[in-house]
Amino acid sequence: MDTIGSPVSASSIKKDSLTFLKSLFNSTEDDVVDSQAAPLPFLSPLANSVISSCSKILQKPTEELQHCFDTEHPNIMKESLVYARSFLEFCSYQALNLMTRRPDYLADKNFRRLTFDMMLAWDGPSAENELNIVDEDKTVGLEAFARIAPACTVIADVITVHNLFDVLTMSSGHKLHFLIYDKYLRSLEKVIKSAANVNTSSSASNLQLAEGEIILEIDGTVPTQPIFQHIGISGWPGRLTLTNNAMYFESMGVGLYDKAVKFELAADMKQVIKPDLTGPLGARLYDKAVMYKSTSITEPVYFEFTEFKGSSRRDYWLDISLEILYAHKFIRMYNLKKFQQLEALARAALGILRYRAVKEAFQNFPSNYKTLLCFNLAESLPGGYTILQALSSRLSLLDDSSSQHDSVRSPRANRQLRQPISYLTLCRHKIVSIDEVGMDKEEMQQIGDVCVGEINPLEMAVKQSKQDIGRAEAAQATVDQVKVEGIDTNIAIMQELLFPLIESFNHLQRLASWEEPSKSTVFLVLVTYVILGGWMKYVLPSIFIFVAIMMGCNRFANYGKPLEAFNITAPPYRNAVEQLLALQEAISELEALIQAGNIFLLKIRALLFAALPQATDRIAILLVILAVVFAFVPVQYLILLAFYEAYTREMPLRKDSSDQVLRRMREWWYNIPAAPVQLIKPDDKKTK
Structure with a gap:
């Protein structure tokens, strides 16, 4: 996979700044000759204009650029829209790689105009597109912006480029005008200069x-x-x-x-x-x-x-x-190493600078799903972990040894060298110092996340995650729709939803009350057979299978039909005062329940520390007996014994004896003292 074309030759990299500036936008004799060269027949007039500008910047004739492209991408068929777009990307990425070596390129209107022209040409690259030279009324679409903007790392991130386009085109019908694009880059340039100044001032x-x-x-x-x-x-x-x-x-x-x-x-x-x-x-x-x-x-x-x-x-x-x-x-x-850490933090820093530029230029604050911050987006998107995995794979290409200049490294190895592009972008804008990591300035090659003629795994992960946004937003809309106000109303809804469980529990209570001895006896025999026959391990799986079969039947019976609304009988209306009183009563009941729980725990503490020696002795003996029973009696018999004790408690034969036993236990528990509690107020040392 070739990323952003091939690196520029070493001779063109080492041109002094004066020659570079002249070759960028000022015409020389060679440029005049090149501008008179015949346009490529498979490109539109605008695409030919952009390719000509890239040729001047790279100081290579268009024929040589096309030959390099055909050599590196032999599988792309000529005479096609894909070929024209891929060739345009190839030239544009190389030109952007060279233009962005100047720290002040965002302040140059010619740079801003040319990058916008690249996007326009991408929308109509082939000769069939009768596009004239750009005017102020031409607009750029989403895909063109997403293919060109991330090639300049400071302008956009491949993870958030779609969200950036949505923010910039919010008021223009999802079409990007040059005036908006130009305003964004000018604001970004001011923000970056401000960040560079702050990091060299006394504040730092x-x-x-x-x-x-x-x-x-x-x-x-x-x-x-x-x-x-x-x-x-x-x-x-x-x-x-x-x-x-x-x-x-x-x-x-x-x-x-x-x-x-x-x-x-x-x-x-x-x-x-x-x-x-x-x-x-x-x-x-x-x-x-x-x-x-x-x-x-x-x-x-x-x-x-x-x-x-x-x-x-x-x-x-x-x-x-x-x-x-x-x-x-x-x-x-992902246990990232040194250069990988630098790149991850630099990517976050550039996202914050873009966010700040948009905020200052347009006063716009996107939602979670439309955020301009890549790590925030990965946290908010459904399946955002796939973005992080793809990003970690991208960062795994970075090597700490890439900062060391190796004279014996082959040209092929140099072309495959991967460097922290976001960190290098901060270096070029003088926000951080290149000397901190020991990189050779002559070896810096800004290789971005976009690939000529194809979509890289990081872009695919972002698109896959964004496909789930619609389902997530639709699900959240249903949640917001069923939210109701009022304690009584929410309790009524919960009771209706839990009706099957509540009714099953009530039925078990009726069986345990022995109001109908025949039904209670049949249930007792059935449970005894299940426990002694070793069928208890199949009860829970059987419930799961039954629920799965029921869901499958509903799946085929209701396929394509909207889910019917769940009918709830609304409770009587209560005004605000009555609802506050109900809330106060509920809080009082909750407080009483918590108090009872604290008393229970404090009495247990008293028993553990022998506050009442006789009761502690009885509990200790009982625990020893239970330990022996659990050690030697099979578990199924213990379960059966516990079921018999709870189920036959209301049986006419043992109801009186059970009531007497429970009464004695309550009286015994009532006589257990609670362990003392002392509340200590903390020292208030929070005043400055």
Whole structure:
């Protein structure tokens, strides 16, 4: 599988920057000669224009590019739409690989225009497509965007490229206009420059970051929009910083920030990050907070993102924090090595930068299924684990030894060299330093996730997972539809759903009450035969088989028919006050039940520690007898004995004796004292 064409020759890589810039968009004498070359007959006018631009950038004539393509992809038939698109991808990927070596290529409008033209040409590549040179009214479709954009790693990720297209075309009928695309890239360029500046400013040094740790986002620096940290009933303002390893909170002092408190995201500390309510003095009033909890802190920490309307600020921080947490979880799950870890974290970092660019340019916050963050998407999609497996296979191609220059390495081996493309992208934009991993700048080849003329396994995994979204959303819609309000109504629904089980239990109770001696006797004989005959092991499998047969019959009888609604008799209407009273009564009953459970456990504790010696002696002797019985008596006889004792308790012959025994046991249990309990109030040291 060839990925993004073949690498450019070493001579063209080592051109000085002045010659490179001239060869990119400025015409030279060679370019004029090349532009006068005959267009390829199987390509549309727009595709020929794009191929001509790629030829100038690569400093190769179009005939040589076509010869290289035919040599590397001999199985693609000529005179076909697939051939034209594959050849266009081949030239475009190589040109993008060379153009993206400049750190400021996103700021160049010619670059933005050419990449958009590549997408337009992909939509109509063959000569049958009568496309003229691009104008502002031309729009790009989803497949063209998904084939070209991920070739430039900073613009799109192959995992989230479809979601990015949906976000950009939300207001344009699922068609991408150049003005929107241009606005997105300009916003992305500003965000990347800001990230590069932050990581070289004093903010990074104040946090004492570890080697390779980079700042991805900072919030709370504006005095009118601080971030409040709440621990218990205490809260104070400050600023919050997210890196690729942790979150840092610096509380605001007098003119300066206090020492940063680190909240780990990289190590496995059972971290939990979720949205939550917060407010002054611990009151749960405003849904604008992110809760962080881990084994390294004694109680949860809440970060409140103050905002007059909505909770978009909180939602943004929740998403990007979870992205880093999920990235490290992915690293631990697949036991990634050094370069693989760098690539996984760099992929998450680029996703956060794209998310930030979209937020600042369009004020758009996609849903879970439409997120621009790849690890968040894998967590939210049904079957998202297949994406993670495909990504781990992709990262397994990376080799830590690829950073070392080997003079004896063959040209073929150099072509197959795999490097962390997302990390190299951060290096080229000066967000991280290439010197930290010891790579040779001359050896950097940006080989992306898209393949010429075919879909790679990572793309296939994403498409397969997205096919299940419709079923998941339809299932969730049915769940939302059957949610009802009111305790009485929910209890009524549960009773109707559990009616078969409740009715079966009631029938067993009637048999055990011996109201109809003949039926009770028949049931007693039947159970005795089942237990003594060794049929108990077949009871549960028989139930499973019966249910499976019933489901199969319903499957064929109701095939193609919609499921009929389950009729529930609604309880009498209750107003809000009556529902609150019912809730209070239910809570009181639950409290009484918990109290009874605590008393039972405390009495057991008293027996274990011999608070009442005579009762403890009796229990100890009884336990010894039970141990002997369980050791020497077959299990089936013990089961039969337990069934007889419970089933014949209401039998006329032993009802009086059973009542007397139960009464004596209750009186004995009543005389057992409960172990004492002392409540100790914790010291309140939570004020700053």
